[in-house]
Amino acid sequence: MSAVLKFETVSFEDYLADERDVDVRCEYIDGYIYAMAGASETHNTIAGSFYVAIENALRNECRAWQSDMKVIGHNKNKNFSYYPDIMAACGENTGDQYARTNPILIIEVFSPSTKRTDLTEKRDNYCAMLSLIEYVVVAQDVPSVRIYRRRTGWQEEALYAEDRLVLESVELDIPVTQIYRRVLREVGLKMS
Numbered sequence: 001m002s003a004v005l006k007f008e009t010v011s012f013e014d015y016l017a018d019e020r021d022v023d024v025r026c027e028y029i030d031g032y033i034y035a036m037a038g039a040s041e042t043h044n045t046i047a048g049s050f051y052v053a054i055e056n057a058l059r060n061e062c063r064a065w066q067s068d069m070k071v072i073g074h075n076k077n078k079n080f081s082y083y084p085d086i087m088a089a090c091g092e093n094t095g096d097q098y099a100r101t102n103p104i105l106i107i108e109v110f111s112p113s114t115k116r117t118d119l120t121e122k123r124d125n126y127c128a129m130l131s132l133i134e135y136v137v138v139a140q141d142v143p144s145v146r147i148y149r150r151r152t153g154w155q156e157e158a159l160y161a162e163d164r165l166v167l168e169s170v171e172l173d174i175p176v177t178q179i180y181r182r183v184l185r186e187v188g189l190k191m192s
Contacts, residue, residue, distance in 0.1 A: 012028065019098070036083060043111060046109050050179050053172060054170050054172060062090040062170065069084075070100075073128065088104055088105040105135075127148060136148075
C-alpha cells in the first residue's frame with residue numbers, strides 16, 4: 001500500500017524532474033505524491049513469469065518493462081504517473097527516456113492492499129490513454145486474472161486457472177496457470 005509522501009500539492013513538472021534521483025519511487029496523482037511500498041516474493045515471481053512470456057511474444061518494434069518504467073498520462077484534466085508491474089509499448093519513445101506515454105498493454109499484480117486502487121483509480125486512468133489496447137489485473141493470492149480491452153468498451157473479462165489468456169496487444173496466448181507456474185503452492189494450485 002502506498003502512503004502520501006507530501007500533503008501539499010506538487011506540480012507535475014517538479015515531480016517528473018525530482019523523480020529521477022530518488023531512493024524511493026513515487027507515483028503521482030493530481031498534485032499528490034505517493035511513496036510506493038515494496039513487493040512480496042510471490043508478487044515479484046508472478047510479475048517476472050508474466051513478463052518473460054510477454055517479452056518472448058513481442059514483435060521487434062515493441063518493448064516491455066517491469067516495474068521501473070513509469071507511465072504518464074492525463075485523465076479528466078488531471079495528471080498521473082504510475083509504475084506498472086509490466087508495460088509494453090511499440091515504436092520509438094520521443095519523450096522522456098524514463099517514462100512512456102503510449103503503452104499498448106499495462107499489467108498490475110495486486111495484493112489485498114492494492115486491489116481497490118488497481119481496479120478503480122488506476123483502471124480509470126489507464127483506460128483513458130488513447131494508445132492502450134488492454135489492461136490486465138492479476139491476483140497474487142489465487143489464480144485469477146481480469147482483463148479489460150478497448151475493443152469491448154473496457155468490459156471486465158474474468159479468467160481462472162483452467163482458462164487461457166489471449167493478449168491481442170502483444171499476440172500472446174498463454175494458459176493462466178503458466179503465469180502462476182513458479183508459485184503454485186502459494187496460490188492454491190497442485191503441482192503436476
